[in-house]
Amino acid sequence: MRPLLLPRPDGTTVRYEPRADPLSLAPGPAPLSRTVFSAAHVVADPYADVSPDSPAAVDWEATLAFRRHLWAHGLGVAEAMDTAQRGMGLDWPAAAELITRSAAEAKAVGGRIACGVGTDQLTSGDVAQVTAAYEEQLGLVEGAGAQPILMASRALAAAARSPEEYLGVYTELLRQASGPVILHWLGPMFDPALDGYWGSTDLDAATETFLEVIAAHPDKVDGIKVSLLDARREVELRRRLPDGVRCYTGDDFHYPELIAGDEQGFSHALLGIFDPLGPLAARAVRALDEGDTDAFRAFLDPTVELSRLLFEAPTRFYKTGVVFLAWLAGHQSHFTMVGGLQSARSLPHLARAYELADGLGLFPDPARAAARMTSLLTVQGVPQ
Helix, strand or coil: CCCEEEECCCCCEEEECCCCCCCCCCCCCCCCCCCEEEECCCCECCCCCCCCCCCCCECHHHHHHHHHHHHHCCCEEEECCHHHCECCCECHHHHHHHHHHHHHHHHHHCCCEEEEECCCCCCCCCHHHHHHHHHHHHHHHHHCCCEEEECCCHHHHHHCCCHHHHHHHHHHHHHHCCCCEEEEEECCCCCHHHCCHHHCCCHHHHHHHHHHHHHHCHHHEEEEEEECCCHHHHHHHHCCCCCCCEEEECCCCCHHHHHHCECCECCEEEECCCCCCHHHHHHHHHHHHCCCHHHHHHHHHHHHHHHHHHCCCCHHHHHHHHHHHHHHCCCCCCCCCHHHHHHCCCHHHHHHHHHHHHHHCCCCCHHHHHHHHHHHHHHCCCCC
């Protein structure tokens, strides 16, 4: 393979020698010591004649093929979440179809699946309307045979005027749920519209409301997913959970240490970074099954630099890097995203993502990845 000239933010280029030997990561069973979900991306239909504000056009076969890839490596799929561009290109009708199709596929292959329940069929509404929107989506997810993930709601953040209104909505939803759900707290770094969720911009006060919801219905809460990018706060929160309620880390900056845990416990995982890292993440967690924390950290610690790059501010655009790496890895034939979000990260950002991912050995065919990277650089005016 020829070296590539990769652009840097200061206008210079650096010479990069692609790696020739990818990691060998065979499919395998689900890890036993931790429950691990990958929040999976969707594959756009590159031939659809759409604009960024058109309804989502999804390549269903490529989207489902990627989920089969994750299941083959023993990972669960967290469906129709932020990584799938929920509320950033993927509208509710497309999300509903995605949930239905993926749940059927999971049943066919024996894969684990949990699906996002939100209120994105609303643009605005009062608390009663928000509750009704949640109920509609909860019914669809449970009807499809998937575990619900009660996602944070932009509409509820706009409508609720007190912590008590959050408590009322979630109490009603947990009452109606037929089985244990996962509660999702997504921070404003992922979605600015969620600032002040749980009724306060003071995270300590918000945490108390969150814990109050869980304590009132521990039998209806399988676990919580926390996406605040604050490892200390997550550890403190998981230590206060009722027995039997899991903490699924959503911290794409500190996941190795949080999953490894300490003498008082550990986090499970529901992570967007486990979309590009899926096979490597599964292999790492199997090392924990064998009691080998050092091997687990040796697998995952080197990936943190890539994850921090993908999730750097503005964090909500991390999906662009995730889909970009899926294209380079050969999981889809193009770098097109619903909503035109492929334009949300700069060329130097993408070049650095390629360099770090290739250095980790994440691309099953490094020559193909290098050729695709070369094509992108060329069309963007970086001579090779």
